Amino acid sequence: MYNTYVNYVSRTPQAGFFALVHSAGAVQEFVESRLAAIDLSLPKLAALHRLMESGGSMPLGQLAERLACVKSNVTQLVDRLEADGLVDRAPDPNDRRSRLAVITPKGKRAFEDGGRIQQTAEQELFGGLTGDEAQQLATLLEKVQARAK
Amino acid sequence: MYNTYVNYVSRTPQAGFFALVHSAGAVQEFVESRLAAIDLSLPKLAALHRLMESGGSMPLGQLAERLACVKSNVTQLVDRLEADGLVDRAPDPNDRRSRLAVITPKGKRAFEDGGRIQQTAEQELFGGLTGDEAQQLATLLEKVQARAK
DNA sequence: GAAGATTGAAAAGTCAATCTTA
DNA sequence: TAAGATTGACTTTTCAATCTTC
Numbered sequence: 001m002y003n004t005y006v007n008y009v010s011r012t013p014q015a016g017f018f019a020l021v022h023s024a025g026a027v028q029e030f031v032e033s034r035l036a037a038i039d040l041s042l043p044k045l046a047a048l049h050r051l052m053e054s055g056g057s058m059p060l061g062q063l064a065e066r067l068a069c070v071k072s073n074v075t076q077l078v079d080r081l082e083a084d085g086l087v088d089r090a091p092d093p094n095d096r097r098s099r100l101a102v103i104t105p106k107g108k109r110a111f112e113d114g115g116r117i118q119q120t121a122e123q124e125l126f127g128g129l130t131g132d133e134a135q136q137l138a139t140l141l142e143k144v145q146a147r148a149k
Numbered sequence: 150m151y152n153t154y155v156n157y158v159s160r161t162p163q164a165g166f167f168a169l170v171h172s173a174g175a176v177q178e179f180v181e182s183r184l185a186a187i188d189l190s191l192p193k194l195a196a197l198h199r200l201m202e203s204g205g206s207m208p209l210g211q212l213a214e215r216l217a218c219v220k221s222n223v224t225q226l227v228d229r230l231e232a233d234g235l236v237d238r239a240p241d242p243n244d245r246r247s248r249l250a251v252i253t254p255k256g257k258r259a260f261e262d263g264g265r266i267q268q269t270a271e272q273e274l275f276g277g278l279t280g281d282e283a284q285q286l287a288t289l290l291e292k293v294q295a296r297a298k
Numbered sequence: 299g300a301a302g303a304t305t306g307a308a309a310a311g312t313c314a315a316t317c318t319t320a
Numbered sequence: 321t322a323a324g325a326t327t328g329a330c331t332t333t334t335c336a337a338t339c340t341t342c
Binding site: 061074097098099 | 323324325326327328
Binding site for chain 2: 015016017019021022023024025026028029030031122124125128133134137138140141142143144148149
């Protein structure tokens, strides 16, 4: 992984920050490691997901919006996806400035396999919570997140 | 930021994954943005913290252990800290293979300022939870995290 | 040979600057 | 000039290979 922050464990006085950041890192790492078996990562799967939602293709700028990231990131993500043979770039017939990211047949298969893997992994992680617990967790996270803005 | 994952919102069927990863990203982003005011980041503050715990200096390998990351990461983190004037490299008198990271006076001031900023930010984020809620959150996160291994 | 550190290559993200087209 | 995409420089992380010293 390249994501989880170094252990900055200001465990005091608010233990919550450490617990939250590290739990998230652990579950992310868990899902990523499953996805690695088919050479996918969460960002790549996310991009394929967005493309599938839109019938298989989308301008790069729109993809950046849907992924809530900056355009230059999508340029590079699509470069890697293209190198993997999961996506192609095509001209946009409506606007010659724009380029479309188009999912390939191989990309569709990767999306389906990756989606299954991700769902299974999430089920393993969160399936142990009762409905009540899941609801509590969601509420508490929502409460904290609301203050982070 | 360079950390938070792209929005892979498999919101179904387990909403928990999305909520957890995004809350963590939001609180991290919140603290990082405060730290940016004094040109610090969480990883840099973490390293300074570890050095201060050990009286101001430590071999790089040991720093990597304390930060729970690989050694090459620390090599580069210390490079950046050195460029900022917060840390120096010094020879280890006990072992000529080893090098010490030594916090500078400027590094100590950055640690103190950064530590205060971080505590304030965490208080803002988690101070809204009652003791009960904080306990509940910790327990639920622990439960999920236990399955991610 | 094994341990400490570094270097090189890669993934994922940001920002600022640039190039092409509208 | 605006908008769409790319490029370049940087941060944070990992892994594999290398170099020096034990």
